[in-house]
Amino acid sequence: MHTAHRENVTATLIVAAPAARVFAVLADPTTHSAIDGTGWVQDAADRAPLTEVGQVFRMDMDHPRQVNGYYKVANQVHVLDPPRAIGWRTGEEKDDGHLEFGGWSWSYELVPLGPSETEVTLVYDWSAVPQHIRDHVGFPPFGPDHLTNSLQHLAELVAVASSDSTNK
Template sequence: MSAENVSATLTVALPAARVFAVLADPTTHSAIDGTGWVQEPVDRAPLTEVGQIFRMGMYHANHPDGGYQTANKVHVLDPPRALGWLTGYDPKGDGHLEFGGWIWRYDLAPLGPSETEVTLTYDWSAVPQYIREYLQFPPFGPDHLANSLHHLAELAALVAPTSRT
């Protein structure tokens, strides 16, 4: 872990396209996360373009409201090699989104037709100081990213192969 990002890597015995398809499906994110924070998606459409917004229901006991919603903006989309998003919210409920400066990113490196190295990175280097004064980074324990990658591998193994995989 550096001062402002943390990552984990796992090699999975699955094609990169199959792993990417699971990541690009917001309905799987709750199961991939595994903390109980990520709840049901508000927007269920697959992630298909940079700039796309997808909202997720969230829950955290330390959040003032307990349950809340994030608005995530896809900022990297390179199927089947990379997918990343900025996490934000709609503070006034008027559709004007603000982003806190942290990024989730998955990088997939095919190691052959049926094996992929997956790296998950959480980067908070762009978080402004005023947010750092009330949020701790990273907001999870050291095993969280590795656990998420194992959940991803389990889900991707259950997905029926398609002609793209």
């Protein structure tokens, strides 16, 4: 299920895993390319787990509208409430190391439905994007199924993580 509003789009899926396990997968930047529903996220340049608000993690990206396709983004964690919520805003790192954010963010809200199920809501919000960026980039910059695809990928990763931990 997904809903679209003027400045955000959301999708919700029930995942067959405890919230802590879902959160652990989301807090691991190395899983983000497998979760991504667009194929734009390639690899985690920063591989440390997300553990605090303000933490920055960079991702290698590939998008046909970029020069040569490849670019990096710098994400900054702005929500971290294990195992209930995690989110980051996306931007870029300038040559001088300064971070500049475009005004959009990703967040996941996790609601335990019992010991082995979690309702996960993914929110892509662009309400803080300045008009000059909106004029250049259409929002959202992906189709309506992107968030649903991402949540399905997350559910598959969590299932693999669950079976790996029970097989050890």
